[in-house]
Structure formats: C-alpha cells, structure tokens
Amino acid sequence: MKPNPNTPSSSIITRNVADITGDNGNVYEAIAVISKRANQLSVKLKEELNDRLAEFASTVDNLEEVFENREQIEVSKQYERMPKPTSLAIEEFLQGKIYYSTPEPEEIPVPRELF
Numbered sequence: 001m002k003p004n005p006n007t008p009s010s011s012i013i014t015r016n017v018a019d020i021t022g023d024n025g026n027v028y029e030a031i032a033v034i035s036k037r038a039n040q041l042s043v044k045l046k047e048e049l050n051d052r053l054a055e056f057a058s059t060v061d062n063l064e065e066v067f068e069n070r071e072q073i074e075v076s077k078q079y080e081r082m083p084k085p086t087s088l089a090i091e092e093f094l095q096g097k098i099y100y101s102t103p104e105p106e107e108i109p110v111p112r113e114l115f
Contacts, residue, residue: 041085
C-alpha cells in the first residue's frame with residue numbers, strides 16, 4: 001500500500017507559537033536559542049557517528065576487497081532513525097532544559113554636538 005501524500009507524517013508536529021515564545025515573549029529570540037542548541041546537538045551527533053564509523057574504516061584501496069559491512073549499515077540506520085536535532089532542541093526548550101541569558105544592552109554615548 002502506497003502512503004497518501006496528503007497525510008502528514010507522524011514526525012510532523014504542529015507547534016503553538018505562544019508555547020515557543022519563552023519567558024520574555026520574543027519568538028525570534030526563542031527561535032535563535034533553539035537553532036543554536038540544534039546546531040550543538042547536530043555537531044555532537046555527527047562526531048559520534050563519525051567515531052563509530054571510523055571503527056569500520058579500511059585502509060585498503062583495492063576494489064576487490066571492498067565489501068558491504070552490515071554493522072556499518074546498521075549503525076547508519078540507527079542514526080537515521082534517531083530524532084532530528086531540531087526536534088530535540090525544541091523539546092529541551094519547551095521543558096526548560098536550555099539555559100541562556102541575554103546581555104544587557106550597552107549605552108551608546110552620543111556626542112554633545114548632536115543635541
């Protein structure tokens with residue numbers, strides 16, 4: 001049976017903007033925080049995946065000796081099935097697990113001749 005293209009995937013979740021705005025009510029700041037956390041998670045996951053796949057690396061350049069490594073494929077599939085970093089970051093943000101601070105804006109001195 002073919003999947004219906006009009007049916008949303010189970011990985012698609014509609015989010016309420018009011019939930020994402022955070023404590024200060026600024027949706028843009030909340031999205032910036034979530035995106036930075038998603039990037040951190042993405043880098044971490046990529047490093048873990050590369051470390052695990054490095055175990056299977058072969059120094060042989062002979063095409064006859066290159067073969068399909070089922071363990072390597074299983075590791076790759078495992079990482080493909082994991083939740084995406086953006087989804088993880090949104091959940092962390094909504095649960096209040098992300099600490100961030102906004103520095104106070106500095107006062108810019110205005111020359112007297114502009115008054």
